[in-house]
Amino acid sequence: MIAKNIFLLLAFAACWSCEAPPRPAASSTAIKSNEKFITSDVINPNEEYVMVTTAINLPLYVNHDQAAFKKWGEKMGVRISILGPAEWDVPAQIATLEQVITGKPAGLLVNGTDPGIAQAIKKAVAAGIPTIVYDSEIPNSDRHCFIGSDWYEMGRLQGERMAKILNGKGKIACIGILGLENMEAGFRGLQDVLKKYPGMVFLGTYDDKANVETAARITADLLSANPDLAGIAGFDSNTGPGMALSVKEAGRVGKVKLTTVDFEPEHLRLVKEGVIDYLIGQKRELFTWLGAQFLFDMRHKTVALSGNDALAGVVPVPKTIITGSIEIDKTNVDIFLQNLKERK
Amino acid sequence: MKPALYLRDKVFFLTAIIVILCIVMAVTFPAQFATIDNFSQLLLNLSIDTIVAVGMMILMIAGMFDLSVGSIVAFSGGMAGYLMYYHNVNFLLAIAAGIGGSVIIGFLNGWLIARARINPMIQTLAMMGIVRGLALMLSGAGIQNFSYEFVYIGQSKLLGLQAPVWYMLAIVLLFIFLVRRTIFFRKYYFIGANEKAARFSGIRVEKMKIWAFVLSALLAGIAGILLSSRLGAALSTSGKGLELRAITAVILGGASLSGGYGRIAGAFLGALFMALINNMLIISRVSGYWQEIILGCILILAVGLDQWLLKKIENK
Numbered sequence: 327m328i329a330k331n332i333f334l335l336l337a338f339a340a341c342w343s344c345e346a347p348p349r350p351a352a353s354s355t356a357i358k359s360n361e362k363f364i365t366s367d368v369i370n371p372n373e374e375y376v377m378v379t380t381a382i383n384l385p386l387y388v389n390h391d392q393a394a395f396k397k398w399g400e401k402m403g404v405r406i407s408i409l410g411p412a413e414w415d416v417p418a419q420i421a422t423l424e425q426v427i428t429g430k431p432a433g434l435l436v437n438g439t440d441p442g443i444a445q446a447i448k449k450a451v452a453a454g455i456p457t458i459v460y461d462s463e464i465p466n467s468d469r470h471c472f473i474g475s476d477w478y479e480m481g482r483l484q485g486e487r488m489a490k491i492l493n494g495k496g497k498i499a500c501i502g503i504l505g506l507e508n509m510e511a512g513f514r515g516l517q518d519v520l521k522k523y524p525g526m527v528f529l530g531t532y533d534d535k536a537n538v539e540t541a542a543r544i545t546a547d548l549l550s551a552n553p554d555l556a557g558i559a560g561f562d563s564n565t566g567p568g569m570a571l572s573v574k575e576a577g578r579v580g581k582v583k584l585t586t587v588d589f590e591p592e593h594l595r596l597v598k599e600g601v602i603d604y605l606i607g608q609k610r611e612l613f614t615w616l617g618a619q620f621l622f623d624m625r626h627k628t629v630a631l632s633g634n635d636a637l638a639g640v641v642p643v644p645k646t647i648i649t650g651s652i653e654i655d656k657t658n659v660d661i662f663l664q665n666l667k668e669r670k
Numbered sequence: 671m672k673p674a675l676y677l678r679d680k681v682f683f684l685t686a687i688i689v690i691l692c693i694v695m696a697v698t699f700p701a702q703f704a705t706i707d708n709f710s711q712l713l714l715n716l717s718i719d720t721i722v723a724v725g726m727m728i729l730m731i732a733g734m735f736d737l738s739v740g741s742i743v744a745f746s747g748g749m750a751g752y753l754m755y756y757h758n759v760n761f762l763l764a765i766a767a768g769i770g771g772s773v774i775i776g777f778l779n780g781w782l783i784a785r786a787r788i789n790p791m792i793q794t795l796a797m798m799g800i801v802r803g804l805a806l807m808l809s810g811a812g813i814q815n816f817s818y819e820f821v822y823i824g825q826s827k828l829l830g831l832q833a834p835v836w837y838m839l840a841i842v843l844l845f846i847f848l849v850r851r852t853i854f855f856r857k858y859y860f861i862g863a864n865e866k867a868a869r870f871s872g873i874r875v876e877k878m879k880i881w882a883f884v885l886s887a888l889l890a891g892i893a894g895i896l897l898s899s900r901l902g903a904a905l906s907t908s909g910k911g912l913e914l915r916a917i918t919a920v921i922l923g924g925a926s927l928s929g930g931y932g933r934i935a936g937a938f939l940g941a942l943f944m945a946l947i948n949n950m951l952i953i954s955r956v957s958g959y960w961q962e963i964i965l966g967c968i969l970i971l972a973v974g975l976d977q978w979l980l981k982k983i984e985n986k
Contacts, residue, residue, distance in 0.1 A: 347818075347825035382957075407955045412962045416907045417897065421715040425952045428707040441812045442903035445825070466814065505806050505906035533806075 374405040375621055376426050377614065379437035380419040381536070382410045386563040386588055387437075390610035391460070395435065398618045404432070406618075414503075414536055416440040427453050433621030435614060438462035438474065441507050456624035460613035462508035463646070470624065473617050473647040475608045477508040480651055481515025484559045484585045487604045487653075488520075491583045495525035496556025499548050501541055501565045504533040509561045512587075516559055529555075534565055541568020549576050560586030566593045570601045589654055591666055597659045607652035616647065680924030683979070684939040687972060691946055695953070702953045710831050714900075716945035717838035718743070719915055720938050721893040723923075724845050725886030726916040727937040728855070732882050733862040733929020735917055737794040738779060739890040741801035743909030746772045746894030748808035751904030754820060755813045761820040769891040775801055776887020780880030798913070802906075809906040816902060824899025834896045838938075841889065845934045858882065862929025919944055922972060943972070 377395050379387060392408050399406035409426060411418035416439055423436060423446040434450050436443065438459040447467040450457045459469040462477065488498060500516055502509040513531050520526045529552065534541035541564055548555055549572060558573075560566050566586035573582050579601050586593065589607040596602040620643040623629060632638040654662060696704040722739050729735055750768035753759035759767070779797055782788045826833050849855040860868040861875055869875050890909075898904045921927070922943055923936025947968055951961050 345827040345830075347821055347827075408957060409952055409955070413911060414907065415910050416905055417718075417901070417909070418911075420901065421948075422952055424711050424715070425708070425949055428705060428711050429702045429953065440903075440905055440907065441814050442901045442905040442908075444814070445900070445902045505810060505812070507812055510810065 369402070369404055370432075372405075373432045373625070374407060375399065375433045375435065375618055376431045377406070377408045377410075377435040377437070378419060378423045378426060379408070379410040380416060380439050381414040382408065382412055384536075384563065385590060386610070389590065390608075391437070391614045394611035395614040395618055398615050402618075402622060404622070407431075410437075414439075416442055419443060420446045423447070424449060427455065431455060432625050433618070434458070435460060435617045435621065436464075436469070438464045438472070438508075439506070441465055443467070456621045458617040458620055458643075460617050461608075461610075470641050471617070471620055471643045471645060471647070473613045473620075473649065475508075475651060476648050477511040478515040480587060480606050480608075481512035481517075481559075481561070482519050483515075483606050483651065483653065484512075484587075484604070485516040485519025487655075488516075488557050488559060488583060488585055489523050489526060491603055492526070492556050494523040497527045497529055497552055497554060498557050498559065499529040499552075499555065500531045500559045500561065501534050501544055501569060502531065502561025503536050504531065512561050534562065534568060536562050536564050538564045538568040538571070541565045542571045545569040545572035546576065549573070549578060549582065555582055557583035557585070560584070563588045563590065566596065566602055566605070570596045574601060589652065589662060594654070594659055594662050594666065597654060597656060598663060600656065603655065605652075605654040607654060609649040609652065612649045620644075680922075681933055681936050681939060684923060684936065684943055684972075688939065688943055688946060691943075691950065695946075695950055699953050703949075706830065708949070708953075710835070712945055712949050713835045713838075714832045715948075716941045717834035718893045718897050718900075719912065719919060719945070720838045720941040721841055721896070722886075722890050722909075722912055723916040723919045723937040723941050724841055724934055725889035726913075727920045727923070727925055727932050727934055728845075728849070728858060729882050729886050730917075730920050730925040730927070731849075731862050731929060731932045732858040732879065733865065734783070734790045734879065734882065735794070735927075736776075736779060736883060736886050737791065737913045738775065738797040738801055739886060739916060740909035740912035741798045741805060742772045742775055742887050742890035743894040743897060743912055744805035744809070744904075744906055745775070745801045746891040747898030747904040747908055748805040748813070748894075748906065750820075750895055751813035751816065751898055752808040754816055761817050764820075765823075765895050768895055769888065772887045772891025772894065773884055776884040776890075777880065779887065780883030783883065784876040784879040805908075806906040809904045812906070813904040814902060816899070820899055821902050822899075824896050825902070832900070834900055837892070837896055841892075842934060842938045849934050859930055862926075862931070864930075915944065916941075918969065922969070944969075 395406060409422050419439060420443050427450050430453065433456040436447055436457060436459050438461050441464055444464050444467040447457055447459065447464060447469050451468045457469050458471045459467060461474045463472050463474060498520060500513055517528055520528050532544045534544055545558060545568060558569050560569055569584055573579055573584060584602045585604040586602060587606050589605050593602065593605055597605055624643055629642050631640050631642050635642050702708065726735060746768040749771050750764040753764040753767055754761055775797065779794055783790050783793050824833055828836055857873050857878055860873060861878060865875055897908055919940030920937050923940030925932035947965055951964060956964060
């Protein structure tokens with residue numbers, strides 16, 4: 327009898343406390359509480375800004391995003407942490423983000439790796455944490471600000487340059503990571519340009535899984551299957567070195583035109599050697615430096631846009647910033663190489 | 671039970687380590703670790719891995735394993751998402767299609783391993799690639815904007831805990847009962863311990879093996895639906911590396927690669943242990959560069975300590 331009563335009581339408690347997820351219209355980016363933000367520039371010793379990313383040791387992230395974020399932390403004298411899985415693992419990034427939210431950091435800088443992280447970002451915003459997404463936009467995430475690149479434009483610029491180098495004729499292939507929102511936008515940008523040139527034939531999009539060896543293998547296969555291949559466009563940081571390796575091994579340097587993203591030292595060297603014809607780089611340092619600064623400004627109410635931004639529902643940072651891109655070819659590669667030498 | 675026997679029981683041993691870890695963390699990080707928010711998040715993060723680990727535990731009791739479970743998680747969510755988003759299929763039918771597709775994959779794995787005698791590692795490795803490709807085709811750059819009903823399944827809360835935690839607990843309890851009390855599941859211990867003897871004693875080993883793979887894929891399919899619903903998105907990268915996490919959890923929880931051993935509670939505790947370590951590293955702000963190294967070392971330490979204690983007891 328007692329057991330039955332306990333069971334009924336538990337069942338009642340369970341039904342009573344069942345909580346449905348919020349309907350889509352219920353979400354808001356407004357900062358709801360006045361108390362959650364500090365009103366002075368004095369830095370609390372526990373004030374911590376956290377970057378949550380994936381593939382945390384990817385050289386592109388380490389040399390640009392993380393380096394700028396660390397420098398910003400040193401300059402401002404605040405604690406910073408960089409967290410996330412070692413592999414490209416979006417669910418693990420989400421799990422990390424959700425665990426960080428429970429500790430209520432001063433601000434969150436989230437690498438927009440996939441639209442699937444939208445729910446976790448919503449949780450951070452709902453918890454009153456200033457949250458900025460960088461690199462790629464995450465739709466429906468309620469983030470306070472997005473700073474990043476327009477990947478469609480990066481694909482379009484690669485397509486325009488490829489058409490210019492090849493005089494609007496030839497077979498083109500494209501290598502990147504399939505299934506990522508930003509890269510798929512890049513692929514679309516490239517293909518939209520190629521459609522304007524009837525003489526250009528698009529062979530397809532291939533997945534290098536963010537791996538140099540895989541990019542090299544795909545390139546070698548493409549070269550064997552298409553002796554008249556005119557060019558390859560690359561879309562992830564590892565594609566450039568991979569495709570350059572196979573083009574060199576096949577003795578087709580200069581005959582197969584290569585365009586790709588990013589400007590790591592290896593990419594720049596390959597442009598200098600004439601293996602890669604064109605690089606389109608992102609202003610990644612700006613993503614995290616500006617992003618961190620905006621988080622700080624939100625937390626410290628550096629810029630007030632009303633009598634009380636929090637109560638007025640005003641987010642005192644820009645909604646979206648597209649930082650633009652950097653175009654590199656043989657004409658200006660030396661300036662970037664010089665910059666690398668100076669940094670050493 | 672004598673103290674020595676307690677130490678020989680991996681479930682007890684793992685529970686003891688988990689309790690010690692919790693106490694250390696609660697003392698070191700009282701504001702961050704010992705909170706309801708953190709515990710509910712911890713349970714939520716291990717729920718998908720545990721559901722998959724339950725299926726893996728049954729396979730490993732029978733002396734097999736399945737490397738395609740991570741891909742099945744992505745496939746199941748991708749299939750349901752694809753049908754709902756592109757074809758406006760009712761969410762229940764879409765879920766049924768996702769889970770049904772997963773069951774077919776499990777059946778194919780089981781049939782090819784049991785009947786065509788393909789090595790389980792080769793078969794499930796090949797299936798892992800095939801199914802990941804299918805998931806990529808279905809999910810593309812990720813599918814979002816699911817119906818409220820679908821999202822409700824993974825995002826609603828009961829007693830402060832998100833739904834996947836309750837599904838996980840229900841599945842764990844159900845399989846603890848089934849594996850302990852039903853003849854059908856007890857047969858897997860015989861198969862794992864001595865396949866030939868099991869066959870001579872009248873157990874239809876091939877059929878049982880097929881069922882084990884179907885069951886593992888079914889649980890992976892359910893996990894995939896829950897993950898998609900929880901994230902509000904079907905991602906082609908979902909479940910990446912999950913197969914290895916599940917195998918690690920199951921081995922930590924007392925299973926043996928040669929079969930014949932293991933308990934469902936062990937699968938849960940193994941997954942809990944790994945989630946706890948992960949939580950510990952995040953709370954203590956250990957850099958991502960170190961996390962993999964530390965995780966590997968802790969796993970070796972846990973298994974090594976267990977073996978050392980076992981030897982000590984046997985020598986007494």
